[in-house]
Amino acid sequence: MGELIKDGLRIDGRKPDELRPIKIEAGVLYRADGSAYVEWGGNKVLAAVYGPRELLPKHMQDPTKAVVNARYNMASFSVEDRKRPGPDRRSIEISKVTSEALESVIFTELFPRAVIDINIEILDAEAGTRCAGITAAAVALADAGIPMRDIPAACAAGKVDGQVVLDLRKEEDQEGEADLPIAIAPRTEEILLLQMDGHLTYKEFEEALELAIKGSKYVSKLQKEALRRKYKKVEEE
Amino acid sequence: MDIPEVKRISAVKKDYLIKLAKQGKRADGREFDEYRKITIERNIIKKAEGSARVKIGNTMVLAGIKLDIGEPYPDSPEEGAMSTSVELPPLASPDFEPGPPKPDAIEIARVIDRGIRESKYIKLDKLVVEPGEKVWIVFIDIHVLDYDGNLFDAGSLAASAALQNAVIPNERFGLGDNEPLPVGSPPISCTFAKFGNAIVVDPGLEEEQVAEARFTVALDENGDIRAMQKGLKGRFTVEEIKNNINRAQIHAKNIRKLLEG
Numbered sequence: 153m154g155e156l157i158k159d160g161l162r163i164d165g166r167k168p169d170e171l172r173p174i175k176i177e178a179g180v181l182y183r184a185d186g187s188a189y190v191e192w193g194g195n196k197v198l199a200a201v202y203g204p205r206e207l208l209p210k211h212m213q214d215p216t217k218a219v220v221n222a223r224y225n226m227a228s229f230s231v232e233d234r235k236r237p238g239p240d241r242r243s244i245e246i247s248k249v250t251s252e253a254l255e256s257v258i259f260t261e262l263f264p265r266a267v268i269d270i271n272i273e274i275l276d277a278e279a280g281t282r283c284a285g286i287t288a289a290a291v292a293l294a295d296a297g298i299p300m301r302d303i304p305a306a307c308a309a310g311k312v313d314g315q316v317v318l319d320l321r322k323e324e325d326q327e328g329e330a331d332l333p334i335a336i337a338p339r340t341e342e343i344l345l346l347q348m349d350g351h352l353t354y355k356e357f358e359e360a361l362e363l364a365i366k367g368s369k370y371v372s373k374l375q376k377e378a379l380r381r382k383y384k385k386v387e388e389e
Numbered sequence: 390m391d392i393p394e395v396k397r398i399s400a401v402k403k404d405y406l407i408k409l410a411k412q413g414k415r416a417d418g419r420e421f422d423e424y425r426k427i428t429i430e431r432n433i434i435k436k437a438e439g440s441a442r443v444k445i446g447n448t449m450v451l452a453g454i455k456l457d458i459g460e461p462y463p464d465s466p467e468e469g470a471m472s473t474s475v476e477l478p479p480l481a482s483p484d485f486e487p488g489p490p491k492p493d494a495i496e497i498a499r500v501i502d503r504g505i506r507e508s509k510y511i512k513l514d515k516l517v518v519e520p521g522e523k524v525w526i527v528f529i530d531i532h533v534l535d536y537d538g539n540l541f542d543a544g545s546l547a548a549s550a551a552l553q554n555a556v557i558p559n560e561r562f563g564l565g566d567n568e569p570l571p572v573g574s575p576p577i578s579c580t581f582a583k584f585g586n587a588i589v590v591d592p593g594l595e596e597e598q599v600a601e602a603r604f605t606v607a608l609d610e611n612g613d614i615r616a617m618q619k620g621l622k623g624r625f626t627v628e629e630i631k632n633n634i635n636r637a638q639i640h641a642k643n644i645r646k647l648l649e650g
Binding site: 220241242244245247248249251252253255256326332337340341342343344345346347348349350351352353354357358361365 | 464492493495496498499503506507604609611612613614615616617618619620621622623624625626627630631634635638
């Protein structure tokens with residue numbers, strides 16, 4: 153306590169409402185129908201979309217709409233102590249809320265009996281991986297040409313040293329007092345994903361939510377720039 | 390692949406519930422801001438270190454607490470540990486299947502766990518047997534016995550009530566007399582479901598089946614927020630989220646009286 157913010161600046165020199173550096177690239181994989189790569193602070197995340205394609209086995213199909221199946225997976229080498237490969241309870245929960253958040257903007261009714269598979273691989277992790285993953289997945293969905301009402305963007309706010317801040321880094325996440333990751337539909341500012349753990353008063357929550365929405369909107373701008381860059385390049389070729 | 394455990398409801402039923410909601414009504418006659426009857430019974434499992442059965446309407450869950458001695462986590466050598474699991478056994482619903490926990494059950498368990506953990510309900514720093522070597526590990530196991538909606542709140546309440554009367558089983562481990570498990574003030578979980586333009590508290594089974602979005606918030610004794618989770622593929626506006634929290638603060642006060650009274 154009292155170590156994470158000094159003279160109004162955070163340990164990496166950021167202001168409370170400042171994001172870590174973010175780099176987004178669309179269409180980075182050859183085989184996937186759509187893909188994206190995101191570097192967000194120390195996070196490196198790759199997302200690939202396959203589909204819409206026929207969902208097998210057939211009994212899993214929904215005759216009225218496509219099933220959206222996001223899978224969040226951490227590479228064993230992405231964290232300090234090697235993570236045992238395969239889904240653990242944390243990644244199963246993140247996969248579930250990520251699937252739900254992304255499905256909320258996809259026109260799934262256009263693809264009955266189909267599945268849209270979204271694979272998110274966390275290659276290097278440094279706090280905020282679920283937001284980086286959703287951000288990458290959203291760009292990959294757009295790159296795959298999946299019809300969506302909006303391109304979701306995600307960002308977290310939190311509290312460290314009693315102060316509401318944007319986009320926690322590892323030390324802030326571990327020693328901070330609260331973490332509030334969200335995903336929004338930037339056009340309407342509707343909430344697609346919201347999780348929180350820690351301790352926030354209602355006032356602090358309002359402040360953190362406003363900050364997280366602001367961060368998400370900036371991320372949204374970067375997502376759109378990345379998509380424009382890719383399709384401009386294709387045009388030039 | 391996520392196999393939905395809650396089967397979809399007919400379109401007719403969905404239209405009916407949404408139409409009712411437009412008139413400000415719910416199928417079971419409740420107000421939007423009305424919980425079903427909640428009952429809490431404690432100490433019903435002898436072998437458990439603590440236990441409670443909670444009913445919310447026809448939903449019934451049983452929480453049992455067991456303690457064991459183990460190694461502390463490397464990042465918290467001076468603290469005990471806790472673990473929360475939820476089982477949705479086939480006895481509780483025609484839609485539940487046997488087998489390892491599916492994403493639905495894992496999500497419920499993790500949201501309940503965060504509420505308890507972040508409110509520091511269990512005083513983990515008082516659960517050290519030998520610093521750095523041996524600590525108590527508190528296992529919170531929540532069994533759903535009858536599923537009629539709102540397992541987040543029923544499970545959380547059962548876990549809190551069971552912890553409230555739990556003991557540290559020193560005798561069984563040759564460490565002297567049993568003593569009460571040190572706990573503080575419990576988190577109160579409050580869950581909403583949104584369908585059509587209605588947002589109702591304590592969704593029943595049918596309301597859960599038609600729900601587009603779900604929101605759970607865990608509040609501490611000051612009404613501060615300790616955990617939140619938005620679920621399902623629907624969307625909330627910022628105003629709706631804020632409203633939910635304000636509504637939850639009123640409900641949490643009443644539920645807290647049941648738990649502490």
